[in-house]
Amino acid sequence: MRQMIEAVDLTKDYGSVTAVNRVSFSVAEGELFGLLGPNGSGKTTMIRMLTGQVRPTAGSARVMGLDVADDPIAVRRLVGIIPEQETPPSFLTAEEYLHFVARIRNLDAVEERCDHWFDLLEFGEKRNVLCKDLSRGTRQKLMFAQAFLHRPRLALIDEPLINLDPIVQRTVKDFLEDYVQDGGTVFLSTHILEIAAEICDRIGVIHNGRLLSCGRTEDLAGSGRSLERFFLDLVRGDAGA
Numbered sequence: 001m002r003q004m005i006e007a008v009d010l011t012k013d014y015g016s017v018t019a020v021n022r023v024s025f026s027v028a029e030g031e032l033f034g035l036l037g038p039n040g041s042g043k044t045t046m047i048r049m050l051t052g053q054v055r056p057t058a059g060s061a062r063v064m065g066l067d068v069a070d071d072p073i074a075v076r077r078l079v080g081i082i083p084e085q086e087t088p089p090s091f092l093t094a095e096e097y098l099h100f101v102a103r104i105r106n107l108d109a110v111e112e113r114c115d116h117w118f119d120l121l122e123f124g125e126k127r128n129v130l131c132k133d134l135s136r137g138t139r140q141k142l143m144f145a146q147a148f149l150h151r152p153r154l155a156l157i158d159e160p161l162i163n164l165d166p167i168v169q170r171t172v173k174d175f176l177e178d179y180v181q182d183g184g185t186v187f188l189s190t191h192i193l194e195i196a197a198e199i200c201d202r203i204g205v206i207h208n209g210r211l212l213s214c215g216r217t218e219d220l221a222g223s224g225r226s227l228e229r230f231f232l233d234l235v236r237g238d239a240g241a
């Protein structure tokens, strides 16, 4: 099976803070992988390293076969990225923003691509609204559309469902599950246990920059323990260690 992400001893220091500490894992094609961890555990730093936005202090990562430190631009060209709490430019309409992204990515059939996303995520009636006037949920739909506009085979998404109402959450979860069914691969970060339990095939638990556990979602909790119990025991046990 093709590995879409391979991280080996990946480490990031910010001065005296080690945000990510010698983390190794891999994500295979067709997996929906969730990096689960409390606030400040290193999730965003991990995504930034995997997308070439932050250079690792030590260790290495290959994304779709490319070394992210050597080839960050090529990695960003290939993958879809939804950064944490990023908002589209306030001065463009939703449709203008997608056209802008399409131009940067040099895409053809732009109208068809945009229509597809407006229909799929059900926000076509907002296409001519300035991004600054969109609700948070609609802005997040737009961020999904921009990330998937070039039909990437791998998407890296920081906190995909935070602040979304249950209806938008359902739409996004269904979309991610369909995307993976069709052969796409997702690496997402979240601190919301229910999301990880519901949609992720495999989960890595990160705390204080270290990967404490990594395995199939159904195996992690084991023997009837809920994912919540498993997670709390793991993180609290680590804090006390």
Ligand SMILES: Nc1ncnc2c1ncn2[C@@H]1O[C@H](COP(=O)(O)OP(=O)(O)OP(=O)(O)O)[C@@H](O)[C@H]1O
Pocket: 014, 017, 018, 019, 037, 038, 039, 040, 041, 042, 043, 044, 045, 046, 191
């Ligand atoms: N640019 C930076 N400079 C200095 N320290 C940073 C920087 N970015 C992150 N950190 C620190 O690195 C650690 C990990 O932060 P990170 O944002 O990766 O965690 P997170 O798991 O994404 O948190 P949250 O769930 O709150 O978004 C934290 O201690 C944070 O303060």
